[in-house]
Amino acid sequence: MQSRPTTTHPRYRNEFDATMQLIQGKWKIMIMYEIAETGTSRFADLQHHIREVSHKTLTNQLKELADDDLIERHDFQTAQPHVEYTLTAKGQSIIPLLDAICDWGDTHIDHAQIERSLCDE
Amino acid sequence: MQSRPTTTHPRYRNEFDATMQLIQGKWKIMIMYEIAETGTSRFADLQHHIREVSHKTLTNQLKELADDDLIERHDFQTAQPHVEYTLTAKGQSIIPLLDAICDWGDTHIDHAQIERSLCDE
DNA sequence: CAGTATCCAGCACGATACTG
DNA sequence: CAGTATCGTGCTGGATACTG
Numbered sequence: 001m002q003s004r005p006t007t008t009h010p011r012y013r014n015e016f017d018a019t020m021q022l023i024q025g026k027w028k029i030m031i032m033y034e035i036a037e038t039g040t041s042r043f044a045d046l047q048h049h050i051r052e053v054s055h056k057t058l059t060n061q062l063k064e065l066a067d068d069d070l071i072e073r074h075d076f077q078t079a080q081p082h083v084e085y086t087l088t089a090k091g092q093s094i095i096p097l098l099d100a101i102c103d104w105g106d107t108h109i110d111h112a113q114i115e116r117s118l119c120d121e
Numbered sequence: 122m123q124s125r126p127t128t129t130h131p132r133y134r135n136e137f138d139a140t141m142q143l144i145q146g147k148w149k150i151m152i153m154y155e156i157a158e159t160g161t162s163r164f165a166d167l168q169h170h171i172r173e174v175s176h177k178t179l180t181n182q183l184k185e186l187a188d189d190d191l192i193e194r195h196d197f198q199t200a201q202p203h204v205e206y207t208l209t210a211k212g213q214s215i216i217p218l219l220d221a222i223c224d225w226g227d228t229h230i231d232h233a234q235i236e237r238s239l240c241d242e
Numbered sequence: 243c244a245g246t247a248t249c250c251a252g253c254a255c256g257a258t259a260c261t262g
Numbered sequence: 263c264a265g266t267a268t269c270g271t272g273c274t275g276g277a278t279a280c281t282g
Contacts, residue, residue, distance in 0.1 A: 014239040015226030016150045016219065024145070026255070029137045043264055054256050059265060081262085081263045090229055097225050098137065104218050105136030108211055118135040147275070164244055175276050180245060182275095202243045202282080246281075254273085261266070 022068050022094075025061040027053045029098055032087070033118065035071060036095055040086045070094065143189050143215075146182045148174045150219055153208070154239065156192060157216055161207045191215065 012018035023029055027050055034049050035041045041049075046058060053061075062085060065071045070091035076082035087095075102119035111117075133139035144150055148171055155170050156162045162170075167179060174182075183206060186192045191212040197203035208216075223240035232238075 010236040011234050012226075012230070013236050014151075015223045015230065015235060016239060017226075018230040018235055019222045019226035020145075020150075024141075029141075030135075055264095056257085056266085057255055060255085075264095081265080083264060093229060094225060097221055100218055100221055101140045102136045104215060105133075105138075105140035108214060109133070109136065109139040113132050114136060114139055115131040115134050118137060176244095177246085177277085178275050196244095202245080204244060244282095247279085249277085251276085252274090254271105256269105256271085258269090259267085262264095 019097075022065075022070060023098070025064060027057065028061050028065060029101075030118075031058075031061060031065065032070065032091065032095070032098060035085055035087055036092070040084045042082070042084055046085075065091075140218075143186075143191060144219070146185060148178065149182050149186060150222075151239075152179075152182060152186065153191065153212065153216070153219060156206055156208055157213070161205045163203070163205055167206075186212075 012021060030050050031046060034046055066073050069088055071085050072088050074084045106119045133142060151171050152167060155167055187194050190209055192206050193209050195205045227240045
């Protein structure tokens with residue numbers, strides 16, 4: 001029904017809600033982290049580093065991250081499909097925030113309840 | 122009362138996941154903010170300040186915040202029910218993080234898409 | 243006033259299979 | 263390799279009604 005998000009009414013209740021919407025997917029942060037670490041990642045790379053994510057969900061979250069302008073999708077248009085993902089400026093600007101989230105968890109949450117550490121790497 | 126099973130197998134994938142789980146409810150941040158501003162809030166106060174939240178959901182999220190030791194529930198045990206909520210030390214420690222989330226949204230998200238500003242208050 | 247119980251809609255995510 | 267499409271399930275949160 002509704003076509004474009006041009007002059008649509010607000011999609012977020014407040015700034016917090018807005019930020020949360022962008023990073024709330026089950027694997028979005030890990031995807032961002034992975035791309036940030038390597039500089040650029042292909043679809044298969046992400047699949048290998050984030051073992052538990054399903055194919056479909058990885059696709060979806062990459063699409064949402066791209067739609068929200070946090071990552072950029074480069075399609076090399078070759079015979080053998082070749083797509084690379086990188087962080088946008090906006091995406092890079094949010095990394096320190098993700099670090100802060102990681103650090104708070106590291107400091108205030110019982111390590112016994114945490115499967116695998118991320119921040120300390 | 123109800124104490125959750127003391128099974129110690131990890132409930133969180135990593136620190137980020139852990140932190141997110143605590144603040145991920147639709148109204149949790151607004152609840153935290155409201156309590157932080159006033160110092161202490163009653164159930165009805167929260168209902169009045171966060172108009173859109175349903176009764177049941179407010180109850181649930183307060184319970185989860187309390188279970189996660191972010192807020193504390195004081196029951197005055199009087200004839201007329203009287204319960205007050207305050208932030209725990211852990212709860213107060215997360216406020217700067219919430220501010221950071223708010224600030225990032227304020228800086229990087231189009232204000233036209235945001236219904237009501239929270240950070241600037 | 244504060245909390246519980248029940249039922250229900252939406253959606254996020256997974257499993258699987260198919261495409262170029 | 264990268265991406266669709268389809269189907270199913272579990273969880274979150276809303277509506278409503280009842281309790282002390």
